[in-house]
Amino acid sequence: MIYAVILSGGLGLRFWPKSRKNLPKQFLRVLGEKTMIENTVERISNIIPNDRICVVTNNIYVDKINEILKIKSSNIFKEPLNRETASCIGLAAIKLLKRDFEATMVVLPSDHFIQGQEEFEKAIIKAIDVAQDGDYLVTFGITPTRPESGYGYIEVGDSIEEGVYKVKRFIEKPNVDVAASLIEKGNFLWNSGMFVWRADRLLREIKKYLPDLYKNLMRIYEYIGTPDEERVIREEYEKIDGISIDFGVMQRTHRAVVIPTNFVWDDIGSFTSLERFLNKDENGNVISNCEAAVLDVKNTTIIGEKRLVAAIGVKDMLIVDTDDVVLICPKDRSQSIKDLVKKISNVEELERFI
Ligand SMILES: Nc1nc2c(ncn2[C@@H]2O[C@H](COP(=O)(O)OP(=O)(O)OP(=O)(O)O)[C@@H](O)[C@H]2O)c(=O)[nH]1
Numbered sequence: 249m250i251y252a253v254i255l256s257g258g259l260g261l262r263f264w265p266k267s268r269k270n271l272p273k274q275f276l277r278v279l280g281e282k283t284m285i286e287n288t289v290e291r292i293s294n295i296i297p298n299d300r301i302c303v304v305t306n307n308i309y310v311d312k313i314n315e316i317l318k319i320k321s322s323n324i325f326k327e328p329l330n331r332e333t334a335s336c337i338g339l340a341a342i343k344l345l346k347r348d349f350e351a352t353m354v355v356l357p358s359d360h361f362i363q364g365q366e367e368f369e370k371a372i373i374k375a376i377d378v379a380q381d382g383d384y385l386v387t388f389g390i391t392p393t394r395p396e397s398g399y400g401y402i403e404v405g406d407s408i409e410e411g412v413y414k415v416k417r418f419i420e421k422p423n424v425d426v427a428a429s430l431i432e433k434g435n436f437l438w439n440s441g442m443f444v445w446r447a448d449r450l451l452r453e454i455k456k457y458l459p460d461l462y463k464n465l466m467r468i469y470e471y472i473g474t475p476d477e478e479r480v481i482r483e484e485y486e487k488i489d490g491i492s493i494d495f496g497v498m499q500r501t502h503r504a505v506v507i508p509t510n511f512v513w514d515d516i517g518s519f520t521s522l523e524r525f526l527n528k529d530e531n532g533n534v535i536s537n538c539e540a541a542v543l544d545v546k547n548t549t550i551i552g553e554k555r556l557v558a559a560i561g562v563k564d565m566l567i568v569d570t571d572d573v574v575l576i577c578p579k580d581r582s583q584s585i586k587d588l589v590k591k592i593s594n595v596e597e598l599e600r601f602i
């Protein structure tokens with residue numbers, strides 16, 4: 249059977265200070281009326297019934313998920329620690345395999361913006377069809393529009409059937425110069441971060457490329473459904489070195505295929521991605537959710553809450569004002585917000601701001 253696996257345990261550090269440890273971006277109403285996780289569930293609901301929609305998340309978000317979504321508790325896969333996406337997807341795979349030996353997983357991050365529901369559904373249905381035989385790991389390719397260093401790049405190879413191509417190379421998060429050169433070649437797509445595969449196929453790939461993680465997962469597998477499950481998950485998670493599914497498996501596997509898509513897609517992982525959806529004034533400034541008084545300010549994004557934000561003579565900056573934290577950062581350093589938050593996490597007096 250087909251299951252949706254929604255990844256929802258991330259801390260959303262690049263979205264700090266809007267995103268906080270106890271309320272990360274997937275639980276925020278970032279664009280529109282609904283939280284990002286609600287939008288993710290809604291998007292897949294025509295294809296996968298509610299009782300096969302699963303969420304993999306950190307223990308600390310379980311109450312929040314129950315408050316927002318109607319997901320049965322056995323479909324919430326709980327992690328005691330964050331060990332990146334190879335671990336959380338691997339955990340979901342063994343949980344599903346325990347209940348269904350033929351489980352096929354539609355893996356969906358919970359921070360995407362997608363427009364073009366019909367095209368999205370067509371692509372997912374196609375991917376399920378391709379993945380169900382168990383030979384392939386299916387990715388979705390997005391036409392790149394800028395040399396983004398935060399994404400994976402897929403080199404499109406030979407066609408295996410109409411609209412489906414072998415992945416010749418998968419390059420995760422190249423630097424901007426490499427990204428620009430890949431785009432210039434013309435046969436590279438962005439990896440969307442959504443995947444479809446059979447749970448048993450994914451585990452075989454994890455066994456091959458991440459053998460230590462495979463051992464951790466197999467020990468957990470033995471205890472699923474027993475009174476010791478939670479204890480063993482914690483014991484194994486404490487031993488895991490986190491790695492993303494992209495670096496850990498997708499860059500190495502020979503079984504990846506790509507379906508080029510034609511829906512509108514964006515990852516709302518950072519303020520720079522968010523600003524693409526917000527209106528700009530004649531100076532290229534984005535002023536969102538607050539009032540602002542600006543003089544000689546250009547190409548600057550101001551995201552506020554209650555206070556008036558005033559700025560003079562700044563250019564290419566990001567200013568985020570919340571109740572208790574003000575963040576000021578050049579836009580081209582916005583990926584470093586994550587590093588700053590990690591630094592703050594080690595300072596006892598500042599921990600409460602995370
Ligand atoms: N269950 C689970 N989900 C995760 C984990 N890491 C990331 N995710 C989810 O995977 C998706 C993509 O995550 P990222 O944007 O790379 O990471 P993030 O932690 O949300 O954000 P950053 O801290 O800004 O990198 C999001 O839906 C996250 O909630 C994890 O360790 N466990």
Ligand SMILES: O=P(O)(O)O[C@H]1O[C@H](CO)[C@@H](O)[C@H](O)[C@@H]1O
Binds near residue numbers: 398401
């Ligand atoms: O975990 P991150 O940083 O959000 O990256 C993942 O998602 C990107 C698309 O959002 C992909 O482009 C990446 O390849 C990866 O799957």
